[in-house]
Every structure is written in structure tokens, then in C-alpha cells.
Amino acid sequence: MMNGKQYLESLRKMRTEAYVFGERIDSVADHPFTWEHANAVAMTYELAHDPQYSDLMIATSHLTGRKINRFTHIHQSADDLVKKIKMLRMIGRKTASCFQRCVGFDAMNAVYTTTFEMDQKLGTGYFERAKDFVKSVQENDLMIGGAMTDVKGDRSLKPSQQSDPDMFLHIVEKRDDGIVVRGAKAHQTGSANSHMMLVMPTLNMSADDANYSVSFAVPSDEKGVIHILGRQTNDSRKYEGGIDRGNLGYGIVGGEALVVFDDVFVPNERVFMAGEFEFSGMLVERFASYHRQNYGGCKAGVSDVIIGATYGLAQAHGVQDASHVKDKLTEMIHLAETLYCGSVACSSEGKATKSGAFLVDPLLANVTKHNVTRFIYEIGRLSQDISGGIVATLPSQKDFQDEKIGKYVEKYCKGKEGVSAEERARLVRLVENITGGTALIESMHGAGSPQAQRVMIFRQGNLPAKAEFAKVLAGIKEDEMLKRIRG
Ligand code: SF4
Ligand code: FE
Numbered sequence: 436m437m438n439g440k441q442y443l444e445s446l447r448k449m450r451t452e453a454y455v456f457g458e459r460i461d462s463v464a465d466h467p468f469t470w471e472h473a474n475a476v477a478m479t480y481e482l483a484h485d486p487q488y489s490d491l492m493i494a495t496s497h498l499t500g501r502k503i504n505r506f507t508h509i510h511q512s513a514d515d516l517v518k519k520i521k522m523l524r525m526i527g528r529k530t531a532s533c534f535q536r537c538v539g540f541d542a543m544n545a546v547y548t549t550t551f552e553m554d555q556k557l558g559t560g561y562f563e564r565a566k567d568f569v570k571s572v573q574e575n576d577l578m579i580g581g582a583m584t585d586v587k588g589d590r591s592l593k594p595s596q597q598s599d600p601d602m603f604l605h606i607v608e609k610r611d612d613g614i615v616v617r618g619a620k621a622h623q624t625g626s627a628n629s630h631m632m633l634v635m636p637t638l639n640m641s642a643d644d645a646n647y648s649v650s651f652a653v654p655s656d657e658k659g660v661i662h663i664l665g666r667q668t669n670d671s672r673k674y675e676g677g678i679d680r681g682n683l684g685y686g687i688v689g690g691e692a693l694v695v696f697d698d699v700f701v702p703n704e705r706v707f708m709a710g711e712f713e714f715s716g717m718l719v720e721r722f723a724s725y726h727r728q729n730y731g732g733c734k735a736g737v738s739d740v741i742i743g744a745t746y747g748l749a750q751a752h753g754v755q756d757a758s759h760v761k762d763k764l765t766e767m768i769h770l771a772e773t774l775y776c777g778s779v780a781c782s783s784e785g786k787a788t789k790s791g792a793f794l795v796d797p798l799l800a801n802v803t804k805h806n807v808t809r810f811i812y813e814i815g816r817l818s819q820d821i822s823g824g825i826v827a828t829l830p831s832q833k834d835f836q837d838e839k840i841g842k843y844v845e846k847y848c849k850g851k852e853g854v855s856a857e858e859r860a861r862l863v864r865l866v867e868n869i870t871g872g873t874a875l876i877e878s879m880h881g882a883g884s885p886q887a888q889r890v891m892i893f894r895q896g897n898l899p900a901k902a903e904f905a906k907v908l909a910g911i912k913e914d915e916m917l918k919r920i921r922g
Contacts (some may be wrong), residue, residue, distance in 0.1 A: 436480070436483050436493075436502070436503065436504050436576050437480045437504075437576045437739075437920030438480055438481055438484050438888065439474075439477035439478065439480045439481030440477075440481075440847055441480065441576070442473075442476065442477050442480040442578065442606075442687045443477055444463040444464075445630065446462070446463055446464040446512065446628055447462055447464050447465070447772070448481070448787070449463075449630070449654075449656040451463055451627055451655055451656040451662065452656065452662065453469070453627040453661075453662040453663075453664065453692070454661070454662070454663050454664065454828075455468045455469070455663075455664040456468075456771075458760070459760040459777075460627070460664075461712065463627045463628045464628070467673050467674050468586065468670070468673055468674075468690075469627055469628060469663060469664065469724075471532075471682075471685050471686030472532075472535065472625065472627075472628055472685075472689055472690030472864035473535065473628045474684050474685055474686075474687055475529075475530045475532045475534040475535060475686065475689070476534055476536055476578055476625060476859075478526055478529060478530055478534055478535050478627055479492075479504070479506055479526060479536045479578075480504065480576070482525075483498045483504045483505075483531075484527065485723075487523065487670065487744070488522075488748065490504055491505065491518055491521050491522040492504065492522060493505060494508040494518075495792075496508070496512050496517065496570075497509060498566060498569060498570050498573065499570065499573065501574075503573045503576070503598075504573075504576050505518065505519065505522055506536045506537070506540045507540070507543070507569070507572050507573040507577070507579075507900050508540075508794045509547050509877040510544060510567060510785070510792055510793040510794075511541070511791070511792065511793065511832060512793055513782060513783050513784070513785040513786075513793060515558075515676050515793060516781075516782035516785040516793055516795055517729070517779060517782045517783050517785070518776040519652040519729070519732070519781050519782065520728070520729070520731070520732035520779055521542075521732070522730055522773075523733040523778075524732045524733065524734070524735050524736040524739075524775060524874070525559060525733065525734030525736065526733070526736065527733040527734065527736015527737045527739070527740075528736040528737075528740060529730065529736075529738050530682075530684070530685040530736075530871055531682055531685065531689065531736075531737050531740040531865070531868075532685035532686055532689070532737070532874075533624060533625075533680060533688040533733065533877065533881075534685075534687035534689075534733070534758075535624045535625025535628070535629075535690070536578055536582070536625065537726065537728065537729050537733070537784060537822055537859065538578075538579075538580060538581030538583075538624050538625065538797075539577075539579025539580055539625075539629065539631075539632075539633055540579070540725075541581075541722055541725035541726045541729070542579065542581030542583070542633040542635060542722055543569055543572065543579060543581075543633060543838070544567050544569075544721070544725050544792060545635065545718055545721035545722035545725055546633065546635070546650060546707050546718065547562075547565050547569060547792055548578055548721055548789075548792050548794060549708075549714055549717050549718040549721055549787040549792060550562040550564070550565040550707050550708070551565075551788070551789055551790035552788070552789050552790070553711055553714045553717075553791065554707070554713075554715070554719065556644075556713075557711060557713075557714075557718075559711065561707045561708065561789055562790070563686060564703075564704055564705070564707060567704065567706075567882055568705065569702075570654055571679075572631075572719055575630075576867070576907040577623070577629075577630040577631055577650075577663050578628070578629045578630050579629060579631050579632070579633050579674065580623060580624070580625050580626040580629030580631070580632040580633070580655060581624075581632075581635070581722070581726075582620040582623055582632045582633065582634040582635065582694060583620070583634075583635045583636075583637050583719070583722060584620060584621050584622055584637055585603040585604055585618065585619070585620060585621065585636075585637040585638075586602055586603075586618075586619050586620075586621045586624075586693075587602055587603065587604065587635050587637070588603075589602075589619075589888075589889060591887070592670075593641065593643065594640070594644045594647040595643045595644050595646075595647070597844050598614040601618050601619070602617055602618070603618055603637065603638075603644075604617070604618025604619065604620060604634065604636075604647070604696055605617060605618055605647045605649065605651050605685045606646045606647075606742045607644045608710060609709070610700075611641065611701055612702060612703060612705075613701050613702040613703050613705075613706065614649070614651070614700075614701050614706055614709055615645040615698055615699065615700050616649060616651070616696050616699050616701060617635075617697065617698050617699075617915075618696050618697055619693060619694060619695045619696065620632075620693075620694045620696075621693055621694075622665070622691045622693075622765040622881075623662070623671070623692045623693070623694045624688070624689035624690070624691050624881070624882070625689045625690060626655060626662050626692050626694050626744075627655070627662040627664060627690060628690065628691050629655045630654065630655060631652050631654050631655055632651060632652065632653055632654075632655050632660070632694070632793075633650075633651075633652045634649070634650060634651050634653065634696075635650045635708075635718050635719065635722055636649060636650065636694040636708070636715040636718065636719060637719065638719060639715055639716030639719060640712040640715040640716075640717075641712060642712055643714070644712060645710040645712045646710065647712075647715075648662065648708055648709075648710055648711055648714075648715040648716060648765045649706075649708055649709055649711040651705050651707060651708075651709075652705040652707070652804065653696075653699060653701055653705065655665055655827050657699055658699070659696060659697040659699040659700075660694065660695070660696060660697075660699055660701075661694070661695040661697065661776065662692040662693075662694050663692055663693045663694075663695070664690060664691070664692045665691050665692060665693065667686075667687050667872070667881070668687065668865075668871055668872030668873045668874075669686070669868075669871070669872070670687075670692075675832075675890070677832040678832050678860060678861050678864055679831055679832050679864060680864070680868070681866075681867055681868025681869070682864050682865060682868045682869070687868060687873045687874050688873055688874050688881075689874075690876075698780075701795060705897070707712065707812070710758075711872060714837075720732070720891070721794060721803075723882065723887070723891070724794065724795050724797040724801070724891075725794070725795060725800075725805075725881040725884055726782075726883075727781075727793040727800040727801055727803060727804035727882045727883065727888065728782060728800040728803065728881060729778065730774070730778065730803060730807040730878070730881070731774035731775050731776070731777045731778030731779070731803045731806070731807065731884070732775070732778045732802075732806045732912050733801075734774055734811055735771045735772070735775040735778070736808050737811075737869060737874070738767070738771035738774070738811070738814050739768070739771060740869065741814055741815065741818050741866065741869050741870060742764065742767045742768060742771065742814070742818075744806045744818070744822075744862045744865045744866050744869075745817070745818040745821050745822055746764060746769065746864065747862045748821065748822045748823070748850075748859070748862050748863065748866065749764070749821050750854075751850030751851060751854040751858070751859045751862065752851065752912070753850075753851040754821075754822065760821055763820060763821055764816045764817075764821070765817065766813075766817060767814050767882045768812050768849070770810040770813055771814060773810065773839075774803065774806055774807055774810055777799060777800075777802055777803030777806055778803050780796070780799050780873055781795040781796045781797075781798075781799035781802075781803055782795055783797035784799055787902060793909050796889070796893065797895055798892065798895035799895065801888040801891040801892050801895065802892060803894065804883065804888050805885060805888040805889070808878060808879050808884075808885045808888075810876070811875060811878040812873075812875055812879075814870075815869070815875055817871035817904075818866055818870050819870055822863065822866045823863075824865050825848075825859075825863050826863055826867050826870075826871070827867075827868075829848065829860055829863050829864070831845050832860075835856070835857070835916075838870065845857075847870050848860060900916050
């Protein structure tokens with residue numbers, strides 16, 4: 436297993452073609468725009484070497500029997516699923532950011548379980564390839580970027596109906612030794628600092644869209660793979676250094692990029708779906724369920740940091756004992772723990788798939804993520820309420836350091852006796868960083884937008900069974916149990 440330093444070193448050896456502000460990034464491990472995202476992933480490596488976290492961070496491979504980083508594991512039990520959530524919450528507390536490695540972790544489990552059932556039904560031979568891929572990810576301790584979301588063009592049209600056929604990633608050529616793909620994946624968390632990308636279709640496809648039903652793995656620095664990083668709230672501060680960046684080591688969410696696949700060749704051994712449209716829906720739903728499972732883990736961890744920073748500011752302002760402040764902090768804790776409850780519940784309700792690997796309860800996973808699209812906003816709102824208007828008006832670090840005006844900023848920005856202006860400023864900037872923009876939008880749309888969860892919730896909600904319960908109690912159908920008791 437690699438440690439954090441070794442992971443960063445492995446990135447420096449790659450030739451990844453990544454851009455930000457129109458300029459090529461020479462080293463994603465060191466560039467001011469990307470180094471903090473790389474740090475967040477490095478934590479997923481480093482923590483595996485800390486004995487106090489080994490139960491969460493380390494698993495045993497069912498393929499090799501060897502100890503592996505949990506982020507490369509195929510879940511073998513409901514307990515594995517619960518440990519994943521505990522691990523995510525723990526890392527969320529240490530980074531208050533997105534540590535990105537879960538996407539590939541989830542993609543791998545989705546591909547593993549789906550290819551097994553695809554082979555059973557269609558007689559294809561993808562599962563052995565998927566197994567070999569997983570083995571090499573485990574043995575080399577790779578960071579996999581999971582790639583699902585296509586750019587989608589006209590959302591009312593199917594992939595094959597788009598005026599530009601590249602609005603969904605597709606196969607442009609099938610060769611004896613592999614396939615050539617073209618298109619782009621949007622909002623790709625951690626892609627620029629991953630070793631490989633595991634690509635999946637974004638929709639349940641029909642026969643017309645067979646060429647869009649494609650799943651494969653490709654090195655992130657493969658020829659033709661181009662990562663274009665998106666802007667984030669206050670991102671020019673990344674170039675300033677210092678406390679105005681808020682989260683000093685790990686940044687805001689996961690350095691999401693638009694990833695272009697400009698006629699990229701993929702050898703057969705790394706192709707896991709190439710036209711089997713009937714299984715695109717299963718792959719999408721499984722990935723979505725695994726990824727929606729996570730959000731009450733990582734976001735509860737991030738919420739713990741928001742709550743901690745808010746409490747710190749309440750103390751700095753001398754209002755920590757005011758009843759309305761205590762009540763708001765209570766509400767924040769309640770919301771964070773509610774998110775966590777959802778993630779633990781969908782995990783402990785997980786069941787074995789036909790491949791033997793475990794899958795979360797999809798209904799509960801979707802409910803969990805749906806709560807995140809609301810509760811993080813409310814936690815952020817309450818934090819801003821308690822923290823005060825200073826979150827929007829604090830002078831910059833340069834003003835603190837200025838020879839002439841620094842003394843005024845220092846004097847008039849301090850908190851109660853004993854709390855320096857700098858200590859208060861650091862907490863204010865952290866609250867601003869986490870609650871002030873990009874991170875909230877990530878909670879809304881990451882792992883799928885709210886409507887995607889509502890579709891799944893409606894589908895999984897089993898209304899006919901609920902109608903049966905009502906009919907029995909309303910006397911429309913006989914109550915067998917009551918009859919047994921009362922005769
Ligand atoms: Fe992992 Fe959370 Fe980031 Fe998704 S948002 S990759 S679950 S840390
Ligand atoms: Fe995310």
C-alpha cells in the first residue's frame with residue numbers, strides 16, 4: 436500500500452494533460468490550483484498507515500487474500516459497507532473537503548457486480564476482465580477516477596438523436612484489439628489527480644444507443660484524454676497562499692474537470708461493456724446507489740467541521756451560552772447525524788448481489804443523498820447565522836499584514852478577551868470556504884441531482900405494497916392476522 440508521499444510522487448511521474456485558466460498544468464501534485472485536491476486524496480493513502488485507523492482503512496482482498504487499502508476493495512459484507520461510511524466520515528473530518536477516491540471505488544464495485552450478471556445473461560466475458568482490473572488496482576493501490584456524467588446536449592433527446600453525436604461518450608471504432616471512444620465526461624471529481632479513469636454510461640440506453648453503452652478503464656494520462664478544470668468559488672485565492680484560502684490543506688470539493696476523450700484507444704482487456712445496452716441501466720443504478728450511500732458519511736464529516744468552526748466562533752464572540760445559539764447548534768448536530776443515520780442504514784441493509792459482492796439498499800441510499808441536497812444548505816445557513824456578517828466582510832490577510840492599517844484590522848477584528856483577530860479570521864475563512872458556494876452546489880448535484888434521486892425513490896418506494904397495507908386496515912381486504920387473533 437502506498438502512503439501519501441508515494442501517491443504524490445506517483446502523480447509526478449504521469450504525463451496527464453490538464454488545464455486551468457487556459458494554461459497547461461505541469462504537475463497536478465504541485466500546481467497551486469490542484470495541489471490541495473491531491474492532498475485530500477493523499478490522506479486516503481496516508482491514513483491507511485496509521486494503526487488507529489487500520490480497521491477502517493484496510494481490508495482483505497477476496498481475490499488475493501492480501502491486505503489492501505479499503506478504497507480498492509470489493510465489498511464482501513454489510514459490515515464492509517458500514518466501515519466504508521465510518522471511513523468516509525473520519526476522512527471528511529480531517530479534510531472538510533472531497534477526497535475524491537470514492538468515485539472510482541464505487542465505479543469498480545458497480546462494474547464488478549454488473550459484469551457478473553451481464554455474462555450470466557448474455558454469455559459475454561467481461562467479469563474475468565473486471566476481476567483482473569480490480570486485482571491490478573488493489574496490487575498497485577491505484578486512485579481511480581469514476582466517470583459517469585456525459586455533457587448531454589439537449590436533455591430531451593436520446594444520445595443517438597443529438598445533432599452532435601459526441602454529446603454522449605460513444606464508440607467510434609471497433610477493432611480486433613479494442614475500441615476507440617469519443618466524447619466528454621463533465622464534473623469529473625479528482626480525474627486530473629487519478630491514475631486511471633473508470634468510465635460508465637450515464638443513462639439506461641436502448642438498442643439505438645448501443646454504441647453509447649460503453650464502460651472501460653483508461654490511464655488518466657492516455658493520449659487523447661484532456662482534463663479541463665472548472666472554476667470554484669474564490670479560486671483566485673489559491674494563488675495567494677495564506678489564510679484567505681480558508682481550508683489551508685485540502686481546498687473546496689474535488690477539483691472537478693471536464694474530461695475530453697478525443698478518439699482514445701482502449702485495449703480489449705480494459706473494456707467492460709461495448710454495446711450491451713440492456714445492462715447500462717443496471718450499471719448506472721448500482722453506481723448511483725453506491726455513491727449516494729456515501730454522502731451521509733463524507734458530508735457528515737464535513738458538517739462536523741462546520742459545526743466545530745461555528746461553535747468556535749460562537750465562543751470567540753461570547754455567545755455560546757445564548758439559548759438561540761445552543762438551539763441552532765443542536766439543530767446542526769441533529770441534521771448531520773440524520774445524514775449519517777441514512778448512510779449507516781442503507782449500508783447495514785446491504786445485500787449480496789449474484790457476484791457475491793454486497794450492494795447497499797438502493798431506496799435508503801437515495802433517501803440519504805436526497806437529504807444531503809437539503810440539509811447541508813440548512814447546516815450552512817445556520818452556521819452563517821451564528822458566525823455573523825464578518826463571514827462576508829472580513830478584510831484580507833494583506834490588510835492584516837499592512838504596516839499602516841494592520842493595527843486597526845487587528846484591533847477591530849478581534850473577538851472577546853483572549854481571542855486574537857487572527858484566530859477569529861481563520862475560523863471565519865473556514866466557514867466561508869465550506870458554506871460559501873461550490874461545496875454547497877456539490878452537495879446538490881454530486882452523485883446525481885435531486886430529481887435523479889426522486890425518480891429512484893418513486894421507483895423503489897413500492898406503492899402497491901403500501902396500498903395493500905391500507906386496504907387491509909380499511910377493511911377492503913380481509914385482515915388475516917386479526918381473524919387469527921379474534922376468530
Ligand atoms: Fe467521496 Fe464525498 Fe467526494 Fe463523493 S463527495 S467523492 S463520496 S468525498
Ligand atoms: Fe461528490
